[in-house]
Structure formats: C-alpha cells, structure tokens
Amino acid sequence: MTQIIVSSGRPLTGACSVPGDKSISHRAVMFGAIAEGDTHIRNFLDGGDCRSTVAVMRALGVQIDVITPTELIVHGRGLDGLQEPTDVLDCGNSGTTIRLLTGLLVGQSFTSFLNGTAQIRRRPMGRIVRPLRGMGADIMGRQNGEYAPLGVRPARLRGIDYAMPVASAQVKSCLLLAGLYAHGLTLVTEPGPARDHTERMLMAMGAPIQRYGDKVSSERPRSPLKPLDLTVPGDMSSAAFLLAAAAIIPGSHITIRGVGVNPTRTGIVDALMEMGASIVFENQREEGGEPVADLVVKTSALRGATFGGQQIVTMIDELPILAVAATQAEGRTVVRDAHELRVKETDRIATTVSELRKLGARIEPTADGFIIDGPTPLVGAPVESHDDHRLAMAMTVAGLVARGQTVVHGAQVTADSFPGFEVTLQALGADLTVEP
Structure with missing residues (x-):
C-alpha cells in the first residue's frame, strides 16, 4: 500500500503532458487484434487497466510487441483469427476490458470465460448481456448474467435494433463489436451523447459503421479491417485533475499539452468554465481522427452551478474532481442524474462524500449525485482511496488546497489510469511525497 502525503501553499506552474487516453488505448489494442496487419500504437497508456486488455488479447493468440511501455505493435489476426484461450x-x-471483450467474443467459434477482481464481479453486466442475448448470443453468468464471471459459447448472431436505456459508451461499443459478427444490421440508439471513440476508430479501419443522428449502425465487414498507425491523445479524464487543481490553487498557471478534446469528453472543461474557470484551447489540431489541443488554465474565482441531464454523460468519470473544485466555489453546486456513479469502481457518490467530509467539506449525498456548499476552507486529514484511482487523485488535489497535511492512503491505484500522477504534480510545484 502506498500513501501520498500532501501539503498546501504552493502554486502550480509550468507545462506538462498527461498519459495517453485510457479509452482509446483499450480500443487500439483490441481493434488492432482483429485487423489484418500490424497496428502501431504510440503514447499507449501503460496503466493497470490497459495492461489487462493487452494480457487478454495475448491469451486469445494475438502477438503484441512492447517496444517501450508506451509504444506497442499489435500483430492483427483478422476478424476471425482469435484463438481459444487455455484459461x-x-x-x-x-470494466472497459470485460464489457467490450464480451461483445467481441460472442461472435467467435470457441468458448471463453471472463472474470476479474472482486470489484469487477460487483459491477453490472446485465446491461450488455441482455441485448447480446437478444442478438442470439449464448452467455452464462452469475445471477443469470447480471454479474461476472461470464461464460460465452459459440452462437449464430443476428442484428438487433436496440435503444439504450442509459447512454453508455461501453454498452454501445460492445454491441457494435458484436454487430461485426452478426447477420444483418445492428442499430444502437443513444438517449444522450456517449463517447464515440469506437465509431471513430472502427470507421478509420474501414468497418461499415454509420451514424444517423442519435443512432449508430454496425454490420459484418465485406473486406478485412485495416490496421492503424496512431498516437493516442492525452487523456482528458487525467487532465481534469490538473485543470481543477490549477483553477483552485492560488497563483497557479499551467499548460497541459496534447490533450484529446473529443466533444464527447469535454464536459468537465465546459463545467469548470461555467463555474468561472479560465481555460483556453491552444494549438488545436487532429491526430488519428481525434481532435487534440493544448489546454492553458490559471487560478480563477469559481462560483457554484447546477449540472445534470446529458451533460453528466460527458463527464461521469470526472465528477469526483468536480466535487473538489466545488468546495472552493462561491455558492451551491448541485450534481444530479449521475446514478452511474453508484456502480463505478466504488459507489463514487458515497465515497466522494465520505472522504471530502473528512476534510471539512459541506457536501450532502443525493440518490443520483451530491450537493456542495462553498467556499469551504478544507483542513488536512487522513483519507482513503477505497481502491478507486479517480477518488485517490481527487483527494490528492483536495489536499493541495487543505490547510495542514493530508494523507491519501491506498494511493497506488492512481497508476490504473495516470501513471506518474504524483511526479507530474511535483514537477508543477506541488508539495507532496509518496511513501510505501
């Protein structure tokens, strides 16, 4: 177990970058595996979750060469070239690995079993199992497929016209992947905007993916998928912690280089700017079909705001750090329609509230979010990560504005999505140390 010891008082200044986008890194490996030819990936996120995707694709017979921890070559085996795993x-x-992989495996000619940590076995899988069964998939699972472990047997798939009850990039991606193996057209309707990295990447590979307003379709390709040569943009979800920190720590002014600014991912930027944060996009460009920019942020006087509806989908992973920023904003901040927080790595509503209260935050939980009154002078205290990487990073940022010393226990999980998080903050001037 690792702990981060944080003290306030120093502004953040200078320039930095963040690791490659987690969502895109997962997909580049998985989709490269079913292309024909070699996919070259740079700025791959060398975090625990993405390493899980590399491991399972290797177990399915895919050769993946690691040139450096952030540069990979995936030797694609084609749409039907995966091999039956021996374990x-x-x-x-x-969660991305198990949900997307299930969509990929339901169309294979062999049986496979998927499992993960205790946290994964608590996360809902029925949201993918039910529509996949509607396509004819043969899936077993605990509590009739509501939870992992999952077993997948060969089946003849047919297209489905499915309206998602809740916007979810993982559910959408799972079904679009299954659609590549199905007879007929698979059509997925989104109730709101969800990340579109899957559509962008598969279309760049030549897959028959089409978008019609709020609908996305998928079907069996008539020709092999083309491999990619891509540099993964910096992860907005990681950049969010630095954006919020610089916005609330007095005297801060930083530049975060090469961040992916896909419109389905910039909800946190929009929210912080609505609260009064000074964030500027510079050097806007496109890399591998994804929009990228350098983000410049400096300390601002924040004010409370209300967030809900479709906006929540575009920043669901960033809500813990938004809560931290809200503790320093003038007035009341309300987050609603965020039920999905209850079934993340932890119940992020409960854990965000409990840990911020330890620092003196005025925050109340609701059924689908929280209410925060500010500004509140936070006071350092011991806090817990609950084995949740985003909560650990949010509490570290909270410690940077809290009076006295904050100790974040179980902080090793930051490496799941932001390896080098502590080093990056130190390089920007933060007063923190890491101890085993």
Missing part, C-alpha cells in the same frame, strides 16, 4: 480471461479491474 479464464482475467480482465483485472477494468
């Missing part, structure tokens, strides 16, 4: 596929703690 249970261990998805680790990665």
Whole structure:
C-alpha cells in the first residue's frame, strides 16, 4: 500500500503532458487484434487497466510487441483469427476490458470465460448481456448474467435494433463489436451523447459503421479491417485533475499539452468554465481522427452551478474532481442524474462524500449525485482511496488546497489510469511525497 502525503501553499506552474487516453488505448489494442496487419500504437497508456486488455488479447493468440511501455505493435489476426484461450480471461479491474471483450467474443467459434477482481464481479453486466442475448448470443453468468464471471459459447448472431436505456459508451461499443459478427444490421440508439471513440476508430479501419443522428449502425465487414498507425491523445479524464487543481490553487498557471478534446469528453472543461474557470484551447489540431489541443488554465474565482441531464454523460468519470473544485466555489453546486456513479469502481457518490467530509467539506449525498456548499476552507486529514484511482487523485488535489497535511492512503491505484500522477504534480510545484 502506498500513501501520498500532501501539503498546501504552493502554486502550480509550468507545462506538462498527461498519459495517453485510457479509452482509446483499450480500443487500439483490441481493434488492432482483429485487423489484418500490424497496428502501431504510440503514447499507449501503460496503466493497470490497459495492461489487462493487452494480457487478454495475448491469451486469445494475438502477438503484441512492447517496444517501450508506451509504444506497442499489435500483430492483427483478422476478424476471425482469435484463438481459444487455455484459461479464464482475467480482465483485472477494468470494466472497459470485460464489457467490450464480451461483445467481441460472442461472435467467435470457441468458448471463453471472463472474470476479474472482486470489484469487477460487483459491477453490472446485465446491461450488455441482455441485448447480446437478444442478438442470439449464448452467455452464462452469475445471477443469470447480471454479474461476472461470464461464460460465452459459440452462437449464430443476428442484428438487433436496440435503444439504450442509459447512454453508455461501453454498452454501445460492445454491441457494435458484436454487430461485426452478426447477420444483418445492428442499430444502437443513444438517449444522450456517449463517447464515440469506437465509431471513430472502427470507421478509420474501414468497418461499415454509420451514424444517423442519435443512432449508430454496425454490420459484418465485406473486406478485412485495416490496421492503424496512431498516437493516442492525452487523456482528458487525467487532465481534469490538473485543470481543477490549477483553477483552485492560488497563483497557479499551467499548460497541459496534447490533450484529446473529443466533444464527447469535454464536459468537465465546459463545467469548470461555467463555474468561472479560465481555460483556453491552444494549438488545436487532429491526430488519428481525434481532435487534440493544448489546454492553458490559471487560478480563477469559481462560483457554484447546477449540472445534470446529458451533460453528466460527458463527464461521469470526472465528477469526483468536480466535487473538489466545488468546495472552493462561491455558492451551491448541485450534481444530479449521475446514478452511474453508484456502480463505478466504488459507489463514487458515497465515497466522494465520505472522504471530502473528512476534510471539512459541506457536501450532502443525493440518490443520483451530491450537493456542495462553498467556499469551504478544507483542513488536512487522513483519507482513503477505497481502491478507486479517480477518488485517490481527487483527494490528492483536495489536499493541495487543505490547510495542514493530508494523507491519501491506498494511493497506488492512481497508476490504473495516470501513471506518474504524483511526479507530474511535483514537477508543477506541488508539495507532496509518496511513501510505501
């Protein structure tokens, strides 16, 4: 177990970058595996969750060369080239891995079993199992497929016209992947905007993916998928912690280089700017079909705001750090329609509230979010990560504005999505140390 010891008082200044986008890194490996030819990936996120995806694809017979920890070559085996694994596929703690992989495996000619950590076995899988069964998939699972472990047997798939009850990039991606193996057209309707990395990447590979307003379709390709040569943009979800920190720590002014600014991912930027944060996009460009920019942020006087509806989908992973920023904003901040927080790595509503209260925050939980009154002078205290990487990073940022010393226990989980998080903050001037 690792702990981060944080003290306030120093502004953040200078320039930095963040690790490659987690969502895109997962997909680049998985989709490269079913292309024909070699996919070259740079700025791959060398975090625990993405390493789980590499491990399961290797277990499915895919050769993956690691040039450096952030540069990979995936030797694609084609749409039907995966091999039957000799053991249970261990998805680790990665919800993206197990959900997308299930969509890929339901169309294979062999049986496979998927499992992961205790956290993964608590996360809902029925949201993918039910529509996949509607396509004819043969899936077994605990509590009739509501939870992992999952077993997948060969089946003849047919297209489905499915309206998602809740916007979810993982559910959408799972069904679009299954659609590549199905007879007929698979059509997925989104109730709101969800991440579109899957559509962008598969279309760049030549897959028959089409978008019609709020609908996305998938079907069996008539020609092999083309491999990619891509540099993964910096992860907005990681950049969010630095954006919020610089916005609330007095005297801060930083530049975060090469961040992916896909419109389905910039909800946290929009929210912080609505609260009064000074954030500027510079050097806007496109890399591998994804928009990228350098983000410049400096300390600002924040004010409370209300967030809900479709906006929540575009920043669901960033809500813990938004809560930290809200503790320093003038007035009341309300987050609603965020039920999905209840079934993340932890119940992020409960854990965000409990840990911020330890620092003196005025925060109340609701059924689908929280209410925060500010500004509040936070006071350092021992806090827990609950084995949740985003909560650990949010509490570290909270410690940077709290009076006295804050100790974040179980902080090793930051490496799941932001390896080098502590080093990056130190390089920007933060007063923190890491101890085993």
